[in-house]
Amino acid sequence: MKRYKYSCTALTGVLLLSGCVANDQRASTIEQRIEARLEASQSKDAGMASPLAANADFEGAIKSAVKVNKAFLSARALETAAMAQVGTAKALRRPQVSATASGGSLKEGSPVDNQITGIAADLMLSQLVYDGGASNAAIDGALAQALVARASAQEAGNTAALDAIQAWADLWAVQQQLGFLAAQSAEAEVLLEQLDRMTENGMLDSATRDSARVAVSDVELEEAAVRSALSGAEARFAQYFGAAPSAGLTRPEALFTTGELSDLAKDISLAPTLRKIAAELIAAESAELQARAQFKPTLNLNLGLASPMDKDDGTDTTVGLQMRYTFNDGGRRKSQLETATARREAAAASLDSARAEAEAMAATSLAQLRAMETSAGLVDKKLAAAESQAATAASQISLGQSTLRSVIDAQISRYRAQEQQIKLVADRVVLQAGIAASMGILLKRLGVE
DSSP, X not given: OOOOOOOOHHHHXXXXXHHHHHHHHHHHHHHHHHHHHHHHHHHHHXXXXXXXXXXXXXXXXXXXXXXXXXXXXXXXXXXXXXXXHHHHHHGGGSOEEEEEEEEEEEEETXXXXXXXXXXXXXXXXXXXXXXXXXXXXXXXXXXXXXXXXXXXXXXXXXXXXXXXXXXXXXXHHHHHHHHHHHHHHHHHHHXXXXXXXHHHTTSSOHHHHHHHHHHHHHHHHHHHHHHHHHHHHHHHHHHHHSSOOSSOOOOOOOOSOHHHHHHHTTOGGGOHHXXXXXXXXXXXHHHHHHHHHTTSOEEEEEEEEEEOSSTTSOOEEEEEEEEEOOSOXXXXXXXXXXXXXXXXXXXXXXXXXXXXXXXXXXXXXXXXXXXXXXXXXXXXXXXXHHHHHHHHHHHHGGGTSSOHXXXXXXXXXXXHHHHHHHHHHHHHHHHHHHHHHHTTOHHHHHTOO
């Protein structure tokens, strides 16, 4: 067959220049698409912002927040993608059918004395017979990775629910504190005015008045600090629920009892984190099996038909077994096996460590929860006593059995007890939710699958 050579330096230069221009244009187009995506994402987030009713159902609001949580939706999409990879791995065990076709002309001879015009085509069927277990290991690895993605989605959902509960409890606590502080400040101002009048009339020394004013100032400073924390709490709340309600939130509810959590904590293997690490171990074991299988031959059954371009030539048929084996690859397979073995050993150690840590955290959290329950009764008694003391001091002042300073002190003690009770309620709900989230049951209690 005769070959011809052409000088194409100029043409090559033109093509290279045009390629550079095209690449610059495509890069600019991609940048524009990125900007459009960011703007679209921002507009979607803005469209979600709608005030939540002050009397909104706590459990229902948490459930709705999880369903639209971006991290949870992203993890669910990755789970779907991982499940699709299982089908890709299984396809290796199924018959593979391929076909090619080409059309044109073929010139033969030197000089050319024969030109054949037509279409050439071939059809090939190949079935894997033996690969040392590589394909089965690939299927197991894909299934394990799908379970990793599923556990990650459960972990993301439970974390989203816990974060939403934390945001609700934080904002509720701040709102409650501000309500009590506002009432405390109003009462204190009235008493301070009385102290000022008594000091001016000589009925009270200025040191007593100044001491009372310092005590009230401490509460006022605390109110200013809580008000500054309000904007942060509202921002975190809006991240999960769209926007903060115009009025006060309802009290966050406990979704579990301590008894339920104690029973569920007995089977720590339900924890999404542990299930994810266990699935990662199985994936690592499968990768090691795949690496070992590379040292074994591959056997395929092939059946092929080839139709030449020359219609006078007959169709070629191929039937038989094809064996492929690499005798020397420069150490590539050995290095891959060593890497896979090291990763499998690391995954096994990680599982043992994570299980021990999860068991310790569950025990610690349950102990903290029981301590909170004991403290709750004590704080309730403390608050009842502080309220009684404040009421008694106020009623006795007209009889001369109490002073304005003692009334102020009693009111401040009452607020401190109220503050402890608020914090205890919020912390208890969050701790319960945290235990449930770590065990992977918070999402199930909310009814989110």
